[in-house]
Amino acid sequence: MQLTRKQLDSLIGAVAKGDEAAFAELYQVSSSKLFAVALRILRNREAAEEVLQESYFRVWEKAGDFNPALASPLTWMAAIVRNRCIDEVRRKVPRGSTDESLLENLESADEHPIVGLERQEDVQRLMRCMEGLEPEKKQMVRLAYLDGMSREDLAAKFGRPEGTIKTWLHRSLAQLKGCLEQ
Amino acid sequence: MNELDDIDGLAAEYVLGTLNREERLSVESRLLSEPALKAGIEAWQRRLTPLADTVTPVLPPPNLYNKIRAQIGLSAHVISLKARERQLTQRGNRWRNAAAAMTAMAASLVGVVAIREQHYQQMPTQFVAVLQAGDDKPAFLMTVDTRTHNCVITAVAAPKKAEKSYEVWMVHDQLPKPKSLGVMSEGDMNVMPMADGPDNDMFMNASFAVSLEPEGGSPTGAPTGPVLFSGKLMKATP
Numbered sequence: 001m002q003l004t005r006k007q008l009d010s011l012i013g014a015v016a017k018g019d020e021a022a023f024a025e026l027y028q029v030s031s032s033k034l035f036a037v038a039l040r041i042l043r044n045r046e047a048a049e050e051v052l053q054e055s056y057f058r059v060w061e062k063a064g065d066f067n068p069a070l071a072s073p074l075t076w077m078a079a080i081v082r083n084r085c086i087d088e089v090r091r092k093v094p095r096g097s098t099d100e101s102l103l104e105n106l107e108s109a110d111e112h113p114i115v116g117l118e119r120q121e122d123v124q125r126l127m128r129c130m131e132g133l134e135p136e137k138k139q140m141v142r143l144a145y146l147d148g149m150s151r152e153d154l155a156a157k158f159g160r161p162e163g164t165i166k167t168w169l170h171r172s173l174a175q176l177k178g179c180l181e182q
Numbered sequence: 183m184n185e186l187d188d189i190d191g192l193a194a195e196y197v198l199g200t201l202n203r204e205e206r207l208s209v210e211s212r213l214l215s216e217p218a219l220k221a222g223i224e225a226w227q228r229r230l231t232p233l234a235d236t237v238t239p240v241l242p243p244p245n246l247y248n249k250i251r252a253q254i255g256l257s258a259h260v261i262s263l264k265a266r267e268r269q270l271t272q273r274g275n276r277w278r279n280a281a282a283a284m285t286a287m288a289a290s291l292v293g294v295v296a297i298r299e300q301h302y303q304q305m306p307t308q309f310v311a312v313l314q315a316g317d318d319k320p321a322f323l324m325t326v327d328t329r330t331h332n333c334v335i336t337a338v339a340a341p342k343k344a345e346k347s348y349e350v351w352m353v354h355d356q357l358p359k360p361k362s363l364g365v366m367s368e369g370d371m372n373v374m375p376m377a378d379g380p381d382n383d384m385f386m387n388a389s390f391a392v393s394l395e396p397e398g399g400s401p402t403g404a405p406t407g408p409v410l411f412s413g414k415l416m417k418a419t420p
Contacts, residue, residue: 020251023254024247027247027250031241031242031246031247032239032240032241032242033234033235033237033239035239035240035241035242036237036238036239036240037234037237039240040237041199049242049243049246052242052246053246053249053250053253056250057250057253057254060250060254070224070228071224071227071228071231072228072231074231074235075227075228075231076227078227078231078234079197079227079231082199082234086199086206087203087206090202090203090206091203122231122232122235123232123235123236125232126229126230126232126233127232127236141198141233142233144198144199144200145198145199145230145233145234146233146234146236146237148199149199149200150199150200150201150202151195151200151201151202152202154200165200166195169194169195169198169200170185170186170191170194170195173186173191173194173195173198173226174185174186176229177186177194177229180229
């Protein structure tokens with residue numbers, strides 16, 4: 001289903017007033033994307049379901065705090081879900097066992113924007129800027145953002161000290177910022 | 183080459199998700215007092231969230247939405263209960279005064295409680311709640327003894343439902359989710375021993391709710407059916 005930014009904003013506005021039908025619609029258009037985001041970081045269905053449940057409850061409770069001038073509804077909701085996921089994986093050391101079959105299903109596509117034309121433009125702009133990064137740095141950013149890897153995880157994976165990883169990340173992020181601002 | 187200053191670098195890594203637990207907690211504790219850090223994080227969320235859009239959607243299990251709705255239903259009850267409690271408190275601090283304002287059905291229950299009260303005069307550990315659906319007549323009467331950690335629930339006017347069970351829940355800010363106190367079995371009075379009994383404060387501030395579940399109780403450990411009745415504990419002894 002494709003909704004424009006305006007439609008999404010008004011859905012959240014209705015949710016803030018306690019409109020249950022609007023909440024159901026918001027869930028319908030966003031839950032499979034957010035579930036995928038949580039699954040990919042947590043790699044555990046049960047944990048992902050729990051995070052999703054908590055996150056939508058928070059969306060219901062905090063919809064009144066949503067500020068459309070600061071972020072799109074999806075950005076706001078994705079931040080809620082990702083923060084909970086990352087807190088969850090950082091709580092456990094080391095990372096729990098990985099369900100590899102689950103991973104294979106998740107690794108697939110690079111671009112599947114679901115919501116709205118403006119959103120697709122955002123995705124394409126970011127993808128173009130990501131292409132400007134060296135392949136290893138690009139992979140690092142994706143592993144961090146999408147898979148929830150910490151500096152420590154990345155250091156182990158790339159066989160570099162954490163300090164080097166931090167420098168690489170900061171350079172890559174600065175490069176992305178510069179590219180997105182063009 | 184572009185450089186990120188300290189604040190922007192921290193904001194970027196917070197959003198990217200690469201900080202360790204201590205660093206994340208430290209960022210979160212600084213948010214209220216450092217608008218620049220907060221603004222930096224919001225800007226990085228706008229920049230990076232399109233990445234989340236590149237994952238292939240996965241349909242969550244069909245019952246998840248119902249669980250969320252159940253959680254919202256419980257919280258809505260708690261909110262309306264808090265409002266009503268405030269109202270009642272204004273009319274008098276003692277629960278008897280509050281109870282006097284309830285329906286005629288509740289008034290007859292008060293008699294029952296008053297007898298208990300006499301009986302347990304020396305035990306300030308008895309609490310009572312009338313679990314009712316909105317302003318309708320009460321459906322369950324619940325007493326809790328925080329010393330023995332026993333919770334006695336009496337069905338007063340609860341309609342029997344075929345192939346369904348009533349399950350009793352405790353709801354509190356400090357609990358991550360509603361805690362099941364047990365499933366009402368056949369018969370009108372149930373004693374539910376409460377393992378790891380929480381302290382008096384937890385009880386006094388908790389709300390209690392009854393949901394309609396599949397026979398034998400919720401299959402998930404959280405309320406899945408409609409929340410039918412809810413109420414709050416009041417001291418049954420001075």
